[in-house]
Amino acid sequence: MASGCAFCDDEGGRRLWRDERCRVVLTDEPFEAFCRVIWNAHVREMTDLSAANRAHLMHVVYAVESALRARLTPSKMNLASLGNATPHLHWHVIPRFADDTHFPNPVWGPRLREQTPQRVSDDFFPSLAADLGATLGASLA
Amino acid sequence: MASGCAFCDDEGGRRLWRDERCRVVLTDEPFEAFCRVIWNAHVREMTDLSAANRAHLMHVVYAVESALRARLTPSKMNLASLGNATPHLHWHVIPRFADDTHFPNPVWGPRLREQTPQRVSDDFFPSLAADLGATLGASLA
Numbered sequence: 001m002a003s004g005c006a007f008c009d010d011e012g013g014r015r016l017w018r019d020e021r022c023r024v025v026l027t028d029e030p031f032e033a034f035c036r037v038i039w040n041a042h043v044r045e046m047t048d049l050s051a052a053n054r055a056h057l058m059h060v061v062y063a064v065e066s067a068l069r070a071r072l073t074p075s076k077m078n079l080a081s082l083g084n085a086t087p088h089l090h091w092h093v094i095p096r097f098a099d100d101t102h103f104p105n106p107v108w109g110p111r112l113r114e115q116t117p118q119r120v121s122d123d124f125f126p127s128l129a130a131d132l133g134a135t136l137g138a139s140l141a
Numbered sequence: 142m143a144s145g146c147a148f149c150d151d152e153g154g155r156r157l158w159r160d161e162r163c164r165v166v167l168t169d170e171p172f173e174a175f176c177r178v179i180w181n182a183h184v185r186e187m188t189d190l191s192a193a194n195r196a197h198l199m200h201v202v203y204a205v206e207s208a209l210r211a212r213l214t215p216s217k218m219n220l221a222s223l224g225n226a227t228p229h230l231h232w233h234v235i236p237r238f239a240d241d242t243h244f245p246n247p248v249w250g251p252r253l254r255e256q257t258p259q260r261v262s263d264d265f266f267p268s269l270a271a272d273l274g275a276t277l278g279a280s281l282a
Contacts, residue, residue: 084245104225
């Protein structure tokens with residue numbers, strides 16, 4: 001039954017990794033390798049989680065950041081938990097490049113360039129999923 | 142001597158709390174009670190910190206989130222570590238309100254309203270500083 005919450009009703013992207021508490025997805029945002037770490041349960045804020053659950057969620061966020069840095073060598077990593085439109089706890093984990101469409105603006109700010117060179121090859125998705133499995137343990141099916 | 146880094150050369154706002162590793166400041170951004178937690182040393186990414194230092198920094202971020210929620214009851218909290226313009230590790234900790242100038246857009250997105258009602262009174266700064274001292278221990282001078 002639909003709950004009305006996008007992240008309760010839907011995975012939120014292409015699943016890279018998942019455990020009982022949270023999942024990592026590759027989004028279809030117009031930024032290459034824009035990942036999201038989504039808490040599985042409908043929780044609003046980081047400070048609504050227990051300290052142990054907060055630590056677990058951030059451990060996964062850092063694993064995604066590390067994997068993206070190792071594979072893509074971005075100019076900067078951007079981490080954000082906003083949720084104004086979808087108040088279900090999730091983290092944007094975004095590799096930024098000096099020549100991407102918005103850099104140095106936030107991805108939510110004004111666009112500065114028409115196009116960005118493609119950096120992600122066809123095997124990026126399974127490679128990143130494998131990196132996360134190696135770091136975090138096997139993903140749930 | 143000026144380093145060329147805004148957060149090495151300057152406190153970054155009005156100091157609410159500080160220890161040997163990081164500091165909390167109230168910014169002059171055009172959003173009420175927009176706080177920033179700044180790592181004192183010039184470090185670029187969360188994954189450049191040790192696990193213990195990451196945990197410490199986030200412990201401070203959560204303390205700021207908790208204090209802002211308790212004092213202001215925001216519609217949503219926004220947390221972000223971007224640093225594209227100033228690649229010195231810092232967290233934006235922003236209480237958002239359904240009637241603020243940009244909500245539900247990110248604060249970096251399009252403005253939607255001219256003005257927002259004032260919520261913060263004159264004693265907000267010392268009160269928030271006292272909250273942080275109570276939670277995190279006495280601030281360094």
